[in-house]
Amino acid sequence: MKYQLDATNLLCPMPVIRTQNRVAELAAGDTLEVHCTDPGVLHDIPAWCRINGHEVINQRREHGVIIITVKVSDD
């Protein structure tokens, strides 16, 4: 299943916390597209994924919004 999370206008670490809490509710194989405006997420969400065994499968910018897609692992 594909899910979205709005973390725009939040400063780190709030987008990471929101991602972490949402991922905890998802199943392995689900994807979560996180929308953010703090460029700090470009570092923090991938770091959080590496630590926790999840995968960043896409990263792009649209109209000033950073969109990071996380694939949930069963870790």
Add this chain to the structure above:
Amino acid sequence: MDACLLQCLNPQTQENLIHPMTQRKAVALISGGLDSMLAVKMIQQQGIHVEGINFFTGFCVEGHTHAIRNRDQARPKRNNALWVAEQLGIKLHIIDVIDEYKDVLLNPKHGYGKNMNPCLDCKGFMVKKAREWIEANDFDFIITGEVIGQRPMSQRKDTMPVIARESGADDRLLRPLCAQHLPETLPEREGWVDTSQLGAITGRSRHEQMALAEKWGFKDYATPAGGCCFLTDASYSRKLVDMWQHRGSREYSLDDIMLLKVGRHIRPNQRFKLIVARDAGETNYLKGYRGQFTHMAAISHGGPMTLIEGEPSSDDLELAARITARFGQGRNADRVTVEIHPIGGESMKLSIPPMPASEIAQEWYV
């Protein structure tokens, strides 16, 4: 072993004898600094499974908050707690405690430090949250990077037992860096960790920590001056108290405390305060609040975004426009046009003379 003999032993020792290979698990309070990093490493070396926990109070010093300002863009935009966890190869659980933390800040049983930092209550609160976490997640004990005598309030030999007691963690709280100077804890007593392999560090000198960092190859670690949060900062604390006084209430939201980290805060009278961006990075950040605040910026010249908090009169808005113009590129012009967007009202343009720096009273700066 004889069943009767087994029953004479305490439950943990019984467990150790029945399941000698049980992997013990500890959770570490990770601030993002060197001390907690070393504490984790020390415990990992004894074969303990460690995971990290980091509490976000809203007041934490974050690389990104600094990075809002242009001049700080060169700093690494990293979250130090995540970075530490990655170096150590441990999981990190970041917990939002913004709401619960209000009671710690507003009603600290042990009072404040030099500024608005309630360090002793804060540490007790965080260890209590960690204690609840280990109970919910079936972990065995908690570790912190505290060192006796390092901090005037929370890291003294007489206050360390207070944290252990008031958090309810008691002997499940181990401070590996100075464990040899402290009473034995559960993991030491049960033989899960060997005290002789733990530290005996005391005091404010950082030599021993730096030697350990060198030994374990830790480079590039964060060295936050003055502590891990904005509450230890005199200027930030002053702005916080000013906000409470002028609202007549000590309530606060995350937006309130984030905005105290940004811009020049200028209060010309009791009715209102300006938050004037100091550069384009801050202007960008303040733009995110346009829907919640009356705001203004020069349109005839380049210049900062200003948010207005409070109940300004129309004369106050003109004064605010003159101050805003003072911090823009039109500061030496005869007149600057400033566009004002009152919250819930029609926007308007004012052509005003920028206020000379000498007319902005020093006491207006919060």
